[in-house]
Amino acid sequence: MTTATPTSVPTQGGLWAHLVYVLRDNPVTLLSFGLFAFFIGSAVLGPYLVPYDPLATNSAIALQPPNFSHWFGTDNLGRDVFSRVIVATRLDLSISIAAVALSFVIGSVLGAIAGYWGGWLDAVLNRVFDTIMAFPLFVLAMGIVAALGNTIENIVYATAIINIPFYARLVRAEVNIRRESGFALAARLSGNSHWRVLAFHIFPNALPPMMVQVSLNLGWAILNAAGLSFIGLGVRPPEPEWGIMVAQGADFVVSGHWWVALFPGLWLMLAVFTFNLMGDGLRDIVDPRRRT
Template identity: 75%
Template sequence: MSATTPETRERGFLDHVIYVLSENPITAIAFALFATIVLVAVFGPILAPYDPMESNAARALQPPSADHWFGTDNLGRDVFSRVLIATRLDLMISVAAVALSFVVGAAIGSAAGYWGGWIDAVTGRFVDTIMAFPLFVLAMGIVAAMGNTVENIIYATAIINLPFYARVARAEVRIRRNAGFAQAARLSGNTDIQVLAFHIFPNALPPMMVQISLNMGWAILNAAGLSFIGLGVRPPTAEWGIMVAEGANFVVSGEWWLAFFPGLALMTAVFAFNLLGDGLRDIFDPRQRT
């Protein structure tokens, strides 16, 4: 328990991040993977050696080589370029979906956990209703009914993820509802909303961070899954799910690279997000900082 004077506080946070990363190499790997994914999403179009849409029948179905690192597909498009370009779309869908379900889920869950009573009963049943469906089938249904657009994939993914946030938020808020610091906040003149928003909710964040990171991976998989079965992004857009779906037809005839590389990208992303959770919790929990 050593001193943390004001001027060293910012530095303290940085030290803490470095400590968490060095203490747990897996977290460091996850952060490195995550950073790579974000960089690729941002700079993908600049990094891509070829136009992802440009077909060239003469170069169709070439195996990986120095020119085409991941080979070419049945229309002669460069698989490497398409995998890079697709990162932005997949990441955008999952970030937007997770952000949406986090905001709505946390609001619903916090209210239910804080006030209980009929709010808890109503939101609880609503969340149970969502959970009662096989989630992927529900997402399929939503996209099929609302139409095949990127926004609708985001809404569908957000809706099926919502129960997880609502439940975590409810549980975390509920155990702190009558904690000493919440009572003290009421005595300090905070209204119920203020107690919830400024005192209780920030303390519920660390476990929700874990949920966010696990969910990100799941959301990417979900978006790709929808595209894979033809209910998501439409060809010829570069997207990992479609690329796997299209490439799957060629695996039997030996052209494995069409499906393998987008699949690998998908797997890496899911893997990185899942590993990120613990590290995020350690970083955002002030009590982990000594």
């Protein structure tokens, strides 16, 4: 089908104007960015704003249901669940963002190399990724943490390793289809080396789909970290963390103290929900083609 050529294109707005446009265009994106801002706010300012010390125990008020002084109730040691849930945001977000950043960088580099040069390098890298993906990923992460040692850094590494293939494959495909494109050849005629063509001309074009992957992955990484903590790997009590809190709260659900597990679980769900919704919005922001 033939399409009309743009005759009246508004002048280039700045990134800000584009951001406002994307957010206005899609209310779901607006909602997700709002939630994201809330989580970032909790992570940065949470520890200074919460009403109680998340580690302070007080057995006199143990297992109180939600009320005006303890919005989310208290747990079995009398700690304020609300304070703990908010303070845990920082740790959970840090783990997931660090893990995703690490897998994004490593996956992009390996995928771009495989996609651009192809050949035996591509074949070898692909088989390595296949091998990683062939394992049940959570079990693999468990194994890595168990082998490397039970620390927060190792949760980050484990989460990063199991996510690398997703980025690498995506980048590989995106780079591969553009390897022979006119603009890549033109860049070489302009005196760019292969590395420069790959890094500055082809790779940036893979960013829009990558953003969707990043955002889905952030949610997934939070779940993963929480899952590892839930089964007792990684973060250790009494450190506030959503996974552990759900694990500890689970024991009290049968006895009717639902709030101990529900609220950290709810926050976990909200965080995953936010990141999943953010994907499309992020893609629209990094894609110059949306700027019309």
